[in-house]
């Protein structure tokens with residue numbers, strides 16, 4: 001049997017008091033797609049940082065092709081062995097695709113960089129890996145899908161044939177996911193090996209051949225995917241039996257006649273959407289579905305005041321909201337989980353307590369001077385309620401795993417006790433079991449008579465909705481009552497004939 005592409009041999013890694021990995025071993029075979037799964041904080045990103053040379057294990061070793069990994073300082077040597085495509089872009093946005101591909105290794109003429117040669121080499125590279133992206137485009141304008149392909153091509157051009165994909169589907173709609181998987185299969189056939197990190201367990205079965213589960217910093221199992229069911233994977237990740245229970249809007253009693261509206265959106269137009277009207281009643285959960293190009297994110301962002309509409313109005317509890325004023329929306333009782341937790345959601349350098357309570361300081365004490373004990377108490381309750389894996393309320397949010405950061409965004413939205421909750425991709429990066437807990441919060445909020453607007457790419461997130469509206473090319477095109485089938489909803493999202501597609 002040929003040598004493993006990569007091996008991790010009994011590695012350990014600590015961050016202060018936190019054991020992020022404990023004696024973990026992993027073998028990745030040539031030409032396979034190997035899934036790495038586990039709950040938030042299980043140690044996946046830490047393992048990737050050791051496998052890509054961004055940090056050094058405290059104990060144990062990493063090998064490529066049976067040989068010891070290069071020293072951490074030798075970035076060039078690492079680049080020829082492995083690359084990671086992160087959820088966050090590593091391209092330089094104001095440079096062209098060609099410059100990003102050949103950064104620091106531009107072909108030079110006698111004295112100066114030869115731009116025509118650089119462009120030609122980039123075009124050849126992209127073509128050889130069948131990446132249909134214009135090398136002259138500014139990298140910041142690329143779609144997530146194209147950006148990922150450019151990053152893969154860049155890795156391959158360094159000679160690396162082992163690529164880590166860190167939750168690659170998190171920002172892709174279902175058609176883009178299908179294209180990514182097709183491309184992965186082609187690359188695999190050409191000798192590329194993938195380590196695939198995802199919280200979407202159905203993807204593991206769709207595109208991987210082997211799976212490794214981490215739990216609480218430890219290796220639990222490695223198995224061929226065709227020998228392990230999704231339910232068994234969940235059990236291995238959680239360490240307990242019992243699977244998942246997600247609230248379903250279909251099981252609910254209808255709202256009493258005449259229940260008032262918490263949110264009324266009337267003739268709203270803006271960037272990427274046109275003349276949208278709908279209402280959400282108190283005690284109702286409304287889902288909003290659509291592809292990435294549908295305008296659903298922009299619509300929700302306009303509702304909570306992040307964007308100024310071109311026309312139309314938003315009323316909360318009967319009162320008009322001033323346009324484009326997040327503070328006014330917050331004061332009117334709107335809580336939100338924004339789309340991008342890093343830019344709109346969290347202050348990474350501050351603690352969990354600071355982030356959780358920043359919108360309620362005036363309620364906990366005189367404006368801006370909330371006593372630390374009150375802030376700690378609120379935060380400790382949130383940490384317990386939402387299952388945040390953290391050392392304590394004072395831990396900086398930057399040190400939390402991705403999924404746990406997302407939970408902190410939700411705790412902050414809930415801290416104001418909002419009458420209307422606007423959630424955009426609320427479970428992005430959140431593990432399957434924590435998803436269940438977050439969706440249970442939605443159900444609890446609804447039962448308390450509050451209203452919830454959920455915008456999501458994931459059908460599981462929409463399942464607790466009483467109704468789901470579908471937005472396509474900026475217009476409302478369909479409404480589904482609870483009890484919809486995946487096939488029906490996806491067909492409306494994509495604007496194709498109804499048929500039974502796989503859900504993502």
Ligand SMILES: Nc1ncnc2c1ncn2[C@@H]1O[C@H](COP(=O)(O)OP(=O)(O)OP(=O)(O)O)[C@@H](O)[C@H]1O
Nearest residue numbers: 015020040041042043044045046399400401402403
């Ligand atoms: N720089 C750091 N400083 C302190 N603790 C850290 C640091 N990086 C990670 N940790 C801790 O190590 C543990 C493992 O985190 P890691 O990011 O590897 O988890 P993960 O499995 O990738 O989770 P997720 O699914 O949420 O992305 C967590 O408890 C996390 O808080």
